[in-house]
Amino acid sequence: MDDSKDSTRGRVSRRGLLKGLGMGAAGTAVAAPALKKTPPTTRVDSGPIPPVRSAKGRVPVTLKVNGGTQKVTVEPRTTLLDVLRDQLDLTGAKLVCNHGSCGACTVHINGKPRYSCMTLALDADGQQITTIEGLTPKTGLTPLQEEFVSHDATMCGFCTPGFIMSLTTFLQENPNPTLEQVKRACQGNTCRCGTYPKIFEATLAAARRTRREA
Numbered sequence: 037m038d039d040s041k042d043s044t045r046g047r048v049s050r051r052g053l054l055k056g057l058g059m060g061a062a063g064t065a066v067a068a069p070a071l072k073k074t075p076p077t078t079r080v081d082s083g084p085i086p087p088v089r090s091a092k093g094r095v096p097v098t099l100k101v102n103g104g105t106q107k108v109t110v111e112p113r114t115t116l117l118d119v120l121r122d123q124l125d126l127t128g129a130k131l132v133c134n135h136g137s138c139g140a141c142t143v144h145i146n147g148k149p150r151y152s153c154m155t156l157a158l159d160a161d162g163q164q165i166t167t168i169e170g171l172t173p174k175t176g177l178t179p180l181q182e183e184f185v186s187h188d189a190t191m192c193g194f195c196t197p198g199f200i201m202s203l204t205t206f207l208q209e210n211p212n213p214t215l216e217q218v219k220r221a222c223q224g225n226t227c228r229c230g231t232y233p234k235i236f237e238a239t240l241a242a243a244r245r246t247r248r249e250a
């Protein structure tokens with residue numbers, strides 16, 4: 037009984053195998069001419085790749101930067117940060133994340149801290165822009181900058197201009213801040229070297245000093 041079953045199973049299995057091979061062969065026989073008919077791949081020549089930056093489409097923009105007026109031409113997609121750094125040689129604002137998360141590019145636009153990497157130069161047309169170069173006195177430093185130095189609040193210094201720009205307006209609006217308020221004011225700026233405690237101390241010291249000297 038068991039042998040018969042095995043034998044049947046064996047025959048069916050062999051038949052199935054042969055059927056399968058037959059189908060496979062048929063499939064191959066059908067597919068082969070189809071493959072032969074496949075047209076050869078042809079390269080479509082779409083002409084030269086257009087340049088990413090083109091003189092065409094550039095537009096004039098007037099930027100009021102650090103008390104002066106600068107006329108530049110830009111592509112509409114150009115950021116304020118790129119114009120400041122690449123065309124006006126104002127490299128204090130730093131390009132780090134380039135998408136509005138680190139604050140290294142912070143400048144003042146009409147007196148408010150703004151990420152210049154997230155601001156189109158076109159949108160800054162006619163606005164009052166101040167960079168760290170314009171904020172810093174011709175000789176010496178602002179009280180906040182001096183406190184950053186004396187509190188050793190910089191390591192690599194890459195984030196420092198952005199912090200100074202943000203905290204300067206913060207102190208103008210909050211001359212007697214608490215530590216918590218200072219921490220919140222720094223939320224839009226990142227220091228990868230981790231100098232936050234010293235930045236907070238320097239800011240509180242600058243506030244005390246400015247109140248004393250007022």
Ligand code: FES
Pocket residue numbers: 130131132133134135136137138139140141142151152153154
């Ligand atoms: S470079 Fe602008 S926010 Fe980071």
Ligand code: FES
Pocket residue numbers: 189190191192193194195196226227228229230231
């Ligand atoms: S001092 Fe280096 S990132 Fe802040």
